[in-house]
Amino acid sequence: MQQLAERSCVACEGNSPRISDTEIAELKPQIPDWAIVEEEGEARLKRVYKFHDFMTALTFTNKVGDKAEKAGHHPALLTEWGKVTVSWWTHSIGGLHINDFIMAAKTDKVAEEFVTE
Numbered sequence: 001m002q003q004l005a006e007r008s009c010v011a012c013e014g015n016s017p018r019i020s021d022t023e024i025a026e027l028k029p030q031i032p033d034w035a036i037v038e039e040e041g042e043a044r045l046k047r048v049y050k051f052h053d054f055m056t057a058l059t060f061t062n063k064v065g066d067k068a069e070k071a072g073h074h075p076a077l078l079t080e081w082g083k084v085t086v087s088w089w090t091h092s093i094g095g096l097h098i099n100d101f102i103m104a105a106k107t108d109k110v111a112e113e114f115v116t117e
């Protein structure tokens with residue numbers, strides 16, 4: 001099975017299917033540090049990354065933003081001193097899509113470039 005981080009996002013419209021429980025069970029082990037949470041009635045993938053200071057957190061934020069723009073799939077990013085909270089979900093379907101799992105895995109790859117707390 002191809003690793004999530006090596007996959008590319010697929011086109012996603014409003015009628016695209018949400019990721020199934022079977023797929024979640026299969027794929028979630030590849031992103032073990034991410035939580036599946038419900039916010040505003042929608043399922044999301046969420047992880048907090050810790051850094052030594054604000055500028056490192058901001059650099060990480062911008063790198064994730066670059067990946068998102070290239071993929072055409074965007075996260076919620078809260079950048080604080082020494083901390084970045086990243087949330088992935090698919091707005092057009094109001095929940096989780098395979099793209100969110102792919103992008104969460106790609107986010108972990110970006111974090112590997114940094115020494116995180």
Ligand SMILES: C[C@H](O)[C@H](O)[C@H]1CNC2=NC(N)=NC(=O)C2=N1
Pocket residue numbers: 072073074075088089090091092093
């Ligand atoms: C027009 C634009 O491609 C769409 O609005 C994209 C942009 N990025 C997106 N990002 C996320 N997370 N969900 C979406 O539904 C989404 N839609």
